[in-house]
Amino acid sequence: MKFELQKTDSQTKARAGKITTDHGEILTPIFMPVGTAGTVKGVHTKELLEEVEAQIILGNTYHLYLRPGLDILEKAGGLHKFNGWDKPILTDSGGYQVFSLKEIRKITEEGVYFNSHIDGSKHLFTPEYVMDIQRVIGADIIMAFDECPPYPCDHEYARKSMHLTHRWLKRCVKRINETEPKYGHSQALFPIVQGSVFKDLRIQSAEFIASQDQPGNAIGGLSVGEPAEDMYEMLEIVNGILPESKPRYLMGVGTPENILEGIALGTDMFDCVMPTRNARNGMLFTTQGIINIRNKKWEDDFSPIDQELGGYVSTFYSKAYLKHLNKCQEMLAAQIASVHNLRFYLWLVGEARNHILAGDFAEWKPLAIKKLMQRL
Template sequence: MRFTLLHTDTETNARAGLLETDHGPVETPIFMPVGTVGSVKAVQPRELIDDVQAQIILGNTYHLYLRPGTEVLERAGGLHRFMRWPGPILTDSGGYQVFSLAARRKLSEEGVRFKSHLDGSYHTFTPESVIDIQRRIGADIMMVLDECPPGDAAYDYARTSHELTLRWAARCKQRFDETACPYGHGQALFAIVQGVVYPDLRRESARCLVEMDFPGYAIGGLSVGEPAEQMYAMVEVVCAELPAHKPRYLMGVGTPENLIENIARGVDMFDCVMPTRNGRNGMIFTTEGILNIKNRKWRTDFSPLDPGLDRYVSQTFTKAYVRHLFIAGEILGLQIASLQNLSFYLWLMREARRAIMEGRFAAWRAEVLPRIRRRL
């Protein structure tokens, strides 16, 4: 993997770059559709390429390990071949799932023992085993195992947690250096900065991980219940410590407004389930604002779903028709909403990148934010 920083905005810390992998290039800033179990829900890989114009997607180590299992993935030739996705893939190590399964897991210095949400069986993740699993999945970008504490964690717990994550990161890096991808393509390992909402812990975490010299850095443990302003403050603290020539990935964030604000603070990569999950529940993001497609006001609105977005679903289907699909419980409605939201998110990234490259990001940000955050 190689990252080239192409331009930095003069009024903000927004950056445009190029991330090159063996499965293709990624233009940053970028949003990664979430394909947790090897599938972006309700969207085919062909649609991700042709309609959404996605450049990289995300899979999850915890879920793929449990189902279909690494043996199946290895026999298939890796996740790329298994799901027929030709582009780059990033895999989360499962640290967030460890956090979300607090009642089902037990942490120790060695790793985490957890109970499967599928059948109740017990499993153990160690820093070494998650590297082995991600090698067999075949992700282009792999993540270290981390502990993701809750957003309201007390200072002492946050310190203990981030120090454990640092030790796990060192073990992950050692295992990564000792192993190779079984499918012949290159893989990169990103570290994860933790520290909850405590600036000194965030700085300490970032500085220690930078000393370990990873090819990229993620910011974890945000958007887990803390106010948006605290998230933005922590992103500013961390980005100030990270090297400019390496990519920065904010995990699990977020709304379109969150993305723009964090691009302004120096983040290059994002992922979130919001465009597909909210879309399946009737929330549709458009270039004109946010709409609840189930509302009666759209019943006889025969205008395109998103007149400002030049995509098949945006221009072909009317608001009235998509509302009808949701009210009737038709699966096509979920597919159209998911495609529209992902297309919008990727459009937003391209527009942000264009504005950065042309030296007008601050003005573009001021113009686009009120428009995309309003409720229609």
């Protein structure tokens, strides 16, 4: 994997770049649709390519390990072959999912013992095994196994958790260095910065992660309930330490405002379930503001969902029709809304990139946030 930094905004830390993988190029800043179990919910691969114009999608180690399982994935030739997506894929290590199990997992130095949320069966994730699983999945970018501490937590818990993550990272790096990809394409390991909302820990973690000299770096443990101001403060600290020559990935973020603020602080990559999850609940992000399609005001509005956004779905279907589908609980309502919201998110980061390249990102950002986050 290669990263080319193409331009940095003169008034902010915003960056435009290009990541090159064996499955194609990714222009940054970028938003990555979440395909937890090998699919972006309700969205065909063709729609991801042609309507959403996604450049990279996510899979999740925990969920894919449980279903369909490693045997099926390896027989298929990896996730790219299994789901028909021939562009880059990133896999989350499953750390967040395992640690969200709470009562049915046990953290040790060795790894994490947990019970499947599906059938209660017992499993052990070690850093080495998580690397092996991601080799089988075959993603272009793979994540180190980390502990994501809860929010809030005290300084001592966050400190111990951070050091455990660092020790696990060394084991992840060792395993990757002594094994080979299974399907002929390279896999880039991203370590994850932790430290909760404590400045001294974030500095220490970012310095350690940077010292590992991996192809890219991720920032975890944010957008887990802390105030947005704390998230931005930690992000500014961490991005000031992580090397400029490598992509920076803020995990699990977020709203359009979060993403634009994150870009301004020097972040390159984002993912979040929000566009599809909110779509299933009737919330649409548009170039004019946020729509709750369940509101009565849309029942006789026959204008397109978002004419300015372009694309078939957003310009063909009317707000009135989508409200009708939503009220009737038709599956098509969630599909239309999901495709639309994902297209919006890819449009958003594309617009940010255009303004970085044009040199007016700092002027554009506050106006965009004010417009895009208003409720219609």
